Structure formats: C-alpha cells, structure tokens
Amino acid sequence: xxxxxxxxxxxxxxxxxxxxxxxxxxxxxxxxxxxxxxxxxxxxxxxxxxxxxxxxxxxxxxxxxxxxxxxxxxxxxxxxxxxxxxxxxxxxxxxxxxxxxxxxxxxxxxxxxxxxxxxxxxxxxxxxxxxxxxxxxxxxxxxxxxxxxxxxxxxxxxxxxxxxxxxxxxxxxxxxxxxxxxxxxxx
Amino acid sequence: xxxxxxxxxxxxxxxxxxxxxxxxxxxxxxxxxxxxxxxxxxxxxxxxxxxxxxxxxxxxxxxxxxxxxxxxxxxxxxxxxxxxxxxxxxxxxxxxxxxxxxxxxxxxxxxxxxxxxxxxxxxxxxxxxxxxxxxxxxxxxxxxxxxxxxxxxxxxxxxxxxxxxxxxxxxxxxxxxxxxxxxxxxxxxxxxxxxxxxxxxxxxxxxxxxxxxxxxxxxxxxxxxxxxxxxxxxxxxxxxxxxxxxxxxxxxxxxxxx
Numbered sequence: 001x002x003x004x005x006x007x008x009x010x011x012x013x014x015x016x017x018x019x020x021x022x023x024x025x026x027x028x029x030x031x032x033x034x035x036x037x038x039x040x041x042x043x044x045x046x047x048x049x050x051x052x053x054x055x056x057x058x059x060x061x062x063x064x065x066x067x068x069x070x071x072x073x074x075x076x077x078x079x080x081x082x083x084x085x086x087x088x089x090x091x092x093x094x095x096x097x098x099x100x101x102x103x104x105x106x107x108x109x110x111x112x113x114x115x116x117x118x119x120x121x122x123x124x125x126x127x128x129x130x131x132x133x134x135x136x137x138x139x140x141x142x143x144x145x146x147x148x149x150x151x152x153x154x155x156x157x158x159x160x161x162x163x164x165x166x167x168x169x170x171x172x173x174x175x176x177x178x179x180x181x182x183x184x185x186x187x
Numbered sequence: 188x189x190x191x192x193x194x195x196x197x198x199x200x201x202x203x204x205x206x207x208x209x210x211x212x213x214x215x216x217x218x219x220x221x222x223x224x225x226x227x228x229x230x231x232x233x234x235x236x237x238x239x240x241x242x243x244x245x246x247x248x249x250x251x252x253x254x255x256x257x258x259x260x261x262x263x264x265x266x267x268x269x270x271x272x273x274x275x276x277x278x279x280x281x282x283x284x285x286x287x288x289x290x291x292x293x294x295x296x297x298x299x300x301x302x303x304x305x306x307x308x309x310x311x312x313x314x315x316x317x318x319x320x321x322x323x324x325x326x327x328x329x330x331x332x333x334x335x336x337x338x339x340x341x342x343x344x345x346x347x348x349x350x351x352x353x354x355x356x357x358x359x360x361x362x363x364x365x366x367x368x369x370x371x372x373x374x375x376x377x378x379x380x381x382x383x384x385x386x387x388x389x390x391x392x393x394x395x396x397x398x399x400x401x402x403x404x405x406x407x408x409x410x411x412x413x414x415x416x417x418x419x420x421x422x423x424x425x426x427x428x429x430x431x432x433x434x435x436x437x438x439x440x441x442x443x444x445x
Contacts, residue, residue: 025254026250029245029248030242030246043253046254054260059400059404060403069401076398080396080398101242102245113237117241132242135238135239136238136239149431156195160198163235167230167231
C-alpha cells in the first residue's frame with residue numbers, strides 16, 4: 001500500500017527531527033540562561049522554543065542549518081521575554097546573579113569573575129547576544145548574523161564594542177579609545 | 188609581504204581563533220610590533236576564556252524531562268496540530284486500522300494553527316493565484332481605495348496596502364480569499380522580471396503577536412508574523428535573503444500606520 005510508504009517517510013522525518021534537535025538542547029539552555037540569568041525562566045523558554053521548532057519543522061528551509069534556525073527562534077523568544085521583563089520592572093538583582101550558574105566562582109577568583117558577570121549583565125542585550133553566540137556558543141560570525149538577522153558587519157562592530165566595554169569595566173579604566181583610533185573600523 | 192591593513196575585525200577574529208594561518212601570522216606580527224594593542228587583545232582573550240569557564244558548564248547539566256524532544260514530539264502528535272503529524276496519524280489508521288471516514292475527518296480537523304497556518308494559507312493562495320494570467324487579482328491597483336474598503340469591511344479591521352516600490356515591486360491589486368480561519372486579504376505585487384509576490388493578511392485568534400518566522404516550501408520563500416492581532420505572510424519565488432528585507436519593510440510600514 002503506497003500510503004504505508006508515506007507513513008514510513010513521516011516517521012523518517014520525525015526521527016530526523018529528533019536527531020537534529022536533541023544535540024542542540026544543552027547549548028540552547030546555556031544561551032537562554034546566559035541571556036535571562038534565570039534557570040527556570042530559561043528552561044521554560046527552551047521548551048517553548050522546542051515546541052515551536054517541532055510544530056514548524058516542515059517549514060524549515062530544506063537543507064538550511066537547523067542550529068541557526070532553532071537559535072533564531074530561541075533568540076526571538078528571549079528578546080520578547082526580556083522586553084516583557086523590562087516593562088515590568090528595571091531592577092537587576094546582581095547578588096542572586098550566581099544562582100543560575102552551575103558552579104559559582106570560588107572565593108579567590110570570585111571577585112574577578114563577579115565583575116565580569118556584572119559587566120556582561122550591563123551590556124545592551126544586542127551586544128550581550130553577540131558575545132554569547134560567538135564566544136560561548138561558537139557560532140561563526142555568519143551564523144550569528146543569521147540568528148540575529150543583522151549584517152555580519154554589525155555583528156563585528158557589536159562584538160568589538162562589547163569586548164571593549166567588558167574590558168574597561170573589568171580593568172577599571174585602562175587605556176581605551178585613544179590608542180585604537182588609527183585602526184580602521186569596519187561598520 | 189605587507190598586505191591588507193589590520194582591522195578591528197581581524198583582532199576579534201584573532202581572539203576567536205577564526206583567522207586562516209596566514210592572516211593569523213600577520214596579526215601576530217602586528218601585535219608583536221604594537222605592545223599596547225597586544226595588551227588590549229590579551230585582555231579580550233582572557234575575558235573570553237573567563238566567560239567560557241563560567242558559562243560552558245551550563246551545557247553539562249542533565250536535561251530536565253520537560254525538555255525531552257521525544258516527549259515533546261509525542262505531545263505534539265496527540266492534538267494533531269501540525270499537518271504532517273495528522274497525515275502520519277491518518278496513514279497509521281489506513282495501514283493498520285479499520286477506521287471509518289468520520290474518524291479521519293476528526294483527526295485531520297485542525298491542521299495548523301497560528302502563524303504556521305497563516306504561512307500555509309499564503310503559500311496555497313500564492314500557488315493558486317500567482318500563475319493566473321487572466322485574473323490574478325479581482326480588483327486592480329487602479330481601484331485600490333475600493334479594494335481597501337472591501338477587505339477592511341470583510342476583515343472587520345482597517346487594512347492598508349503596503350507599498351513595495353522601493354524594493355522594485357509594484358502593487359497589482361488584490362482580493363478577498365477564504366482560509367480555514369475566515370476571510371483574508373490577498374495583495375499581489377510584481378517586478379520588472381514578472382516575479383510575483385503575494386501578501387496575505389487576516390485577524391489572528393492564536394499568535395496575536397509573533398516574531399517574524401521564515402517558512403519555506405520548495406522554491407517558495409515566506410515570512411510570517413503577527414502584530415496587534417493581525418497576521419501577515421509574505422511569500423514569493425525568491426531567495427529568503429531577498430525576501431527578508433522586503434518583509435521587514437512591510438512590517439515597518441504596518442507598524443508605522445498602526
């Protein structure tokens with residue numbers, strides 16, 4: 001019966017979907033949690049993201065990169081969530097900021113790490129997203145641009161600005177813009 | 188030997204170890220000659236390393252049951268929200284069960300929902316109307332104001348026609364079309380090469396607000412989203428990179444008018 005072949009195809013699509021989605025989950029959780037700094041909210045977001053990815057699987061661009069596609073869904077959900085939060089209240093709780101980390105930094109090195117986390121939290125969301133996608137999730141600059149729906153040049157300039165801000169806030173104010181002005185900036 | 192000047196992009200790619208070996212060597216030589224900049228780049232590198240130390244282990248945590256894809260896919264299969272799940276279920280019945288027609292009808296009832304459904308409707312209407320050379324639209328661009336009145340009345344919402352001339356697409360006209368979720372407005376555009384784009388819009392019950400989602404079928408690309416209770420889907424036989432900025436433009440115009 002030809003329909004049975006059709007059914008087998010459907011099952012094959014489902015298997016394929018699971019095989020592509022499953023390995024992405026750890027990274028999706030990490031990205032969501034690093035953006036939201038909240039374990040539960042981040043996992044809720046990932047669940048929402050996976051449900052959407054499953055529901056819209058057939059509309060995924062054939063041959064397209066599943067990782068960029070799923071990260072795009074997650075990123076958009078995260079931005080909506082952050083906007084919703086910002087509208088509700090603007091307080092950022094730095095003290096509890098480490099509860100979302102798997103291993104809070106040890107005492108000796110703690111201060112340094114805490115400064116860095118605080119600086120990361122203070123970055124504009126769009127810059128934080130670039131740092132996380134590139135430095136933590138190891139997305140190529142092109143894939144990061146795809147996820148964020150911005151040109152690669154914008155990825156680069158956000159990355160550059162974010163890194164300089166992080167460095168300045170961790171170092172206090174060491175030599176900054178003056179020495180770099182002669183370098184050509186690619187917008 | 189001295190080739191392209193070193194850019195900030197090179198420095199960042201150096202930090203991320205994304206340069207080819209030739210360029211990497213050039214940047215290395217440059218940094219050796221510029222200790223102040225080398226110090227800054229070193230700062231970036233150690234900052235990147237520290238962030239990785241802090242954040243990478245999040246991915247080592249065991250995945251909670253709520254995020255098990257297999258379970259999620261099964262849950263998804265039960266209400267048959269998505270078309271191919273419904274089709275798979277129907278096939279199971281055809282192959283293995285003595286199921287009557289009414290059972291099948293019940294199962295395949297709500298095929299797709301929300302923005303995904305809208306995208307499907309847009310693709311279907313594109314397939315029907317865009318190849319039509321006699322009457323692709325019911326009211327032509329020249330009767331735009333009549334068209335706006337008509338679709339606004341049928342949709343119960345003021346619907347304006349986006350202008351895509353800046354992207355090279357002229358408005359051809361439009362019509363009211365049927366969807367499983369009631370009437371929708373179809374607007375058609377074409378460019379100098381005869382490429383036609385279709386935009387579909389209708390009120391949304393689910394997904395009142397939804398971010399722009401790329402949804403493609405074969406040669407057809409599409410972008411669908413929802414804002415303020417209205418769903419929008421732009422589809423056409425062009426690359427999604429080409430269509431995306433046009434969809435952004437449509438969304439911008441609609442947001443501006445709202």
